[in-house]
Amino acid sequence: xxxxxxxRPATRSRGIPEATVAxxxxxxxxxxxxxERSVPTVSSEELAAAAGVNSAKLRKDFSYLGSYGTRxxxxxxxxxxxxxxxxxxxxxDWPVVIVGIGNLGAALANYGGFASRGFRVAALIxxxxxxxxxxxxxxxxxxxxxxxxxxxxxxxxxxxxxxxPGVAQQVCDRLVAAGITxxxxxxxxxxxxxxxxxxxxxxxxxxxxxxxxxxxxxxGEEAAATDGAGPxxxxxxxxxxxxxxxxxxxxxxx
Amino acid sequence: xxxxxxxRPATRSRGIPEATVAxxxxxxxxxxxxxERSVPTVSSEELAAAAGVNSAKLRKDFSYLGSYGTRxxxxxxxxxxxxxxxxxxxxxDWPVVIVGIGNLGAALANYGGFASRGFRVAALIxxxxxxxxxxxxxxxxxxxxxxxxxxxxxxxxxxxxxxxPGVAQQVCDRLVAAGITxxxxxxxxxxxxxxxxxxxxxxxxxxxxxxxxxxxxxxGEEAAATDGAGPxxxxxxxxxxxxxxxxxxxxxxx
DNA sequence: CCATCTTTGTGCACGCGTTCACAAAGACAT
DNA sequence: ATGTCTTTGTGAACGCGTGCACAAAGATGG
Numbered sequence: 001x002x003x004x005x006x007x008r009p010a011t012r013s014r015g016i017p018e019a020t021v022a023x024x025x026x027x028x029x030x031x032x033x034x035x036e037r038s039v040p041t042v043s044s045e046e047l048a049a050a051a052g053v054n055s056a057k058l059r060k061d062f063s064y065l066g067s068y069g070t071r072x073x074x075x076x077x078x079x080x081x082x083x084x085x086x087x088x089x090x091x092x093d094w095p096v097v098i099v100g101i102g103n104l105g106a107a108l109a110n111y112g113g114f115a116s117r118g119f120r121v122a123a124l125i126x127x128x129x130x131x132x133x134x135x136x137x138x139x140x141x142x143x144x145x146x147x148x149x150x151x152x153x154x155x156x157x158x159x160x161x162x163x164x165p166g167v168a169q170q171v172c173d174r175l176v177a178a179g180i181t182x183x184x185x186x187x188x189x190x191x192x193x194x195x196x197x198x199x200x201x202x203x204x205x206x207x208x209x210x211x212x213x214x215x216x217x218x219x220g221e222e223a224a225a226t227d228g229a230g231p232x233x234x235x236x237x238x239x240x241x242x243x244x245x246x247x248x249x250x251x252x253x254x
Numbered sequence: 255x256x257x258x259x260x261x262r263p264a265t266r267s268r269g270i271p272e273a274t275v276a277x278x279x280x281x282x283x284x285x286x287x288x289x290e291r292s293v294p295t296v297s298s299e300e301l302a303a304a305a306g307v308n309s310a311k312l313r314k315d316f317s318y319l320g321s322y323g324t325r326x327x328x329x330x331x332x333x334x335x336x337x338x339x340x341x342x343x344x345x346x347d348w349p350v351v352i353v354g355i356g357n358l359g360a361a362l363a364n365y366g367g368f369a370s371r372g373f374r375v376a377a378l379i380x381x382x383x384x385x386x387x388x389x390x391x392x393x394x395x396x397x398x399x400x401x402x403x404x405x406x407x408x409x410x411x412x413x414x415x416x417x418x419p420g421v422a423q424q425v426c427d428r429l430v431a432a433g434i435t436x437x438x439x440x441x442x443x444x445x446x447x448x449x450x451x452x453x454x455x456x457x458x459x460x461x462x463x464x465x466x467x468x469x470x471x472x473x474g475e476e477a478a479a480t481d482g483a484g485p486x487x488x489x490x491x492x493x494x495x496x497x498x499x500x501x502x503x504x505x506x507x508x
Numbered sequence: 509c510c511a512t513c514t515t516t517g518t519g520c521a522c523g524c525g526t527t528c529a530c531a532a533a534g535a536c537a538t
Numbered sequence: 539a540t541g542t543c544t545t546t547g548t549g550a551a552c553g554c555g556t557g558c559a560c561a562a563a564g565a566t567g568g
Contacts, residue, residue, distance in 0.1 A: 025463040052444040089470030103361035190306040209279040216343030
């Protein structure tokens with residue numbers, strides 16, 4: 001049962017709760033904005049509003065990092081920017097490889113937010129020989145045959161997977177074997193990795209489906225309020241063309 | 255003062271916990287795979303493995319939907335696909351607009367996963383007059399002047415924002431005013447919306463920063479284990495708790 | 509029909525995360 | 539120095555999510 005974990009078992013990294021870690025980048029972004037406007041200090045209330053969270057939560061989050069505030073005044077913006085950056089490991093440079101240079105991979109390569117804060121796209125890798133040699137965002141695409149060498153030579157530890165789902169696990173395995181220990185997965189697949197490797201997934205389809213759920217609920221409530229007749233009347237008409245996959249009529253067994 | 259919750263206050267939609275809703279798409283994907291391979295039934299253990307979750311959790315999740323399993327046998331794949339699809343509102347068609355047709359917006363427009371299950375890109379909208387009229391993924395880009403009409407005419411209730419952060423809030427406001435009630439936000443900004451509007455955000459930069467945190471932690475532990483001369487060498491003084499006083503090096507990550 | 513075996517559905521306990529509420533700490537004015 | 543005022547840092551309560559462990563339910567075979 002060497003099954004890799006997909007989800008971190010709440011390791012409680014170093015006393016800093018996972019939920020707090022996930023919010024630190026949010027605070028950092030808000031603080032950077034203040035820093036650019038030369039705001040010297042900020043209260044937990046103000047910063048919380050800017051980050052869209054509860055102020056008590058923010059204070060508790062910061063308390064895990066240490067006592068960096070001054071009572072009666074607030075937090076020193078520059079100092080806090082530095083402390084959070086350091087805590088997140090952004091004072092060093094993280095080389096990143098992107099594997100799978102389709103539309104999404106190319107978009108990410110061009111995405112400014114990548115380079116902005118401690119991350120540097122060290123290489124773009126694709127399995128298509130046609131792609132190799134092409135320039136994207138000023139970076140030459142390399143063939144996946146050289147994956148291991150590229151990762152080793154550049155000391156890369158973070159990989160981004162933007163391949164089709166069919167090859168994602170296979171790519172993942174090679175990345176891990178080559179020394180990658182953190183993966184950001186855009187492919188709609190459950191990746192299995194050994195212990196010690198972190199995987200975070202970004203799944204557009206899932207996000208949309210969650211929105212659809214709430215949207216449906218809203219429509220249902222609204223309809224129930226206006227009238228009992230059905231909002232979802234023609235729901236299952238749908239019919240015809242349907243999927244490349246064996247999408248089925250889905251009969252109702254008892 | 256404007257309401258504007260960014261985070262849903264755990265509405266507990268209709269007895270179905272939010273955490274469960276977030277996992278339903280995962281189950282649905284695994285089930286679709288089984289369906290394509292004509293697997294008739296599946297046990298909670300098998301399906302949980304395929305979805306990368308705990309089997310008890312999966313059973314509990316399904317219990318919120320009803321008692322759809324058969325003890326001693328498992329779950330009927332087709333039936334479950336239908337039930338989950340219905341619960342998520344995927345038996346109807348959801349028209350979606352994408353606003354901001356840069357690299358990312360174009361990538362999403364081309365993304366197959368969009369159309370695959372209940373979602374249809376009804377329109378691509380951009381503020382640049384140069385973009386208007388161009389064809390992307392077989393869809394003609396329209397100018398943002400027509401945003402309200404497009405949304406109204408097509409009965410769109412879900413919007414995707416892939417604009418630069420500077421205009422995201424403004425675009426969001428217009429979308430909401432035009433009738434959009436669910437937003438998927440890719441811009442690195444905290445969006446403020448009225449009650450009744452759902453926002454989910456996808457933030458590449460934040461995901462990377464979370465990975466960096468864990469990566470740094472791993473490097474630190476490793477270095478501590480192998481003693482002093484770790485691979486990352488000059489990560490930082492780290493050890494002692496810095497100067498408690500305002501001795502601030504304060505780096506400025508642009 | 510009864511025994512056995514498999515698998516679901518769930519009661520229960522536990523831990524994490526969130527929020528409230530307030531005492532302690534420091535700034536600032538007099 | 540002293541009092542007042544602001545804001546932090548945190549103890550404590552609460553609710554949600556998770557996972558264990560098991561009884562109930564149904565299939566299956568004799």
